[in-house]
Amino acid sequence: MRTRPRFLATLAAVGLALMAAAPASGATGGDWISVDRALVNKLGGVSVSGEVSCAGTYAQLLDGSLEYVDENEQWLPIPAPTDTQLVNIFVNADTYTVSQPAGRRLMIQVEHGSSRMHPCFAQHPYDEDGRSWQEIGQIECRDETTCRWETDRYAYDRVTLGPLFDYSPDGKFKTGNLNVDVSTYGSMVAVYDTATQTWDYYGVPQTPDIYTQQIVRATMYR
Numbered sequence: 686m687r688t689r690p691r692f693l694a695t696l697a698a699v700g701l702a703l704m705a706a707a708p709a710s711g712a713t714g715g716d717w718i719s720v721d722r723a724l725v726n727k728l729g730g731v732s733v734s735g736e737v738s739c740a741g742t743y744a745q746l747l748d749g750s751l752e753y754v755d756e757n758e759q760w761l762p763i764p765a766p767t768d769t770q771l772v773n774i775f776v777n778a779d780t781y782t783v784s785q786p787a788g789r790r791l792m793i794q795v796e797h798g799s800s801r802m803h804p805c806f807a808q809h810p811y812d813e814d815g816r817s818w819q820e821i822g823q824i825e826c827r828d829e830t831t832c833r834w835e836t837d838r839y840a841y842d843r844v845t846l847g848p849l850f851d852y853s854p855d856g857k858f859k860t861g862n863l864n865v866d867v868s869t870y871g872s873m874v875a876v877y878d879t880a881t882q883t884w885d886y887y888g889v890p891q892t893p894d895i896y897t898q899q900i901v902r903a904t905m906y907r
Contacts, residue, residue, distance in 0.1 A: 729857020
């Protein structure tokens with residue numbers, strides 16, 4: 686457990702550590718991730734986005750079966766939240782590979798993995814400095830259990846600069862069908878106590894373990 690760290694620094698460090706773990710090979714019940722939008726810009730870059738839910742991970746937290754790894758690398762159960770506590774869960778949702786046929790034998794492909802974690806479950810709309818997700822460049826959740834994600838990296842100012850685009854060394858992406866493979870592995874559980882106004886953080890290296898493979902039609906970004 687970590688108490689009152691700098692919020693973004695914690696999410697960045699945990700995000701990098703979780704990205705180094707084994708890729709996802711299954712799905713946690715109640716957790717899911719999807720892709721629902723792809724953009725291509727005039728330079729041939731691609732940006733993708735979708736939704737992610739950690740409702741299953743939250744259910745594990747409630748029943749006492751969710752474990753974290755402490756500073757001594759010991760596995761311990763995370764205490765179930767009390768009536769005065771609100772829970773936020775974060776994942777590296779934008780870990781993906783995008784590919785698009787460029788001819789009979791050619792394939793344009795790019796891989797992406799950011800160092801900034803996205804919310805996948807959110808009961809509290811602000812970080813420990815009182816800033817909303819939108820203020821710090823995150824995607825807000827449309828409800829408690831379902832959140833948006835998009836192509837991102839740590840410290841990228843999405844609010845000012847707009848979508849972040851990936852570029853492939855194999856060629857330029859075009860409008861049309863894209864194959865997108867997305868996976869996320871591990872999470873950060875943040876617990877805010879409204880009575881003491883303090884945050885506790887728990888790194889969960891194996892849950893959720895979710896992935897999807899979808900064909901999405903890319904449109905031109907203007």
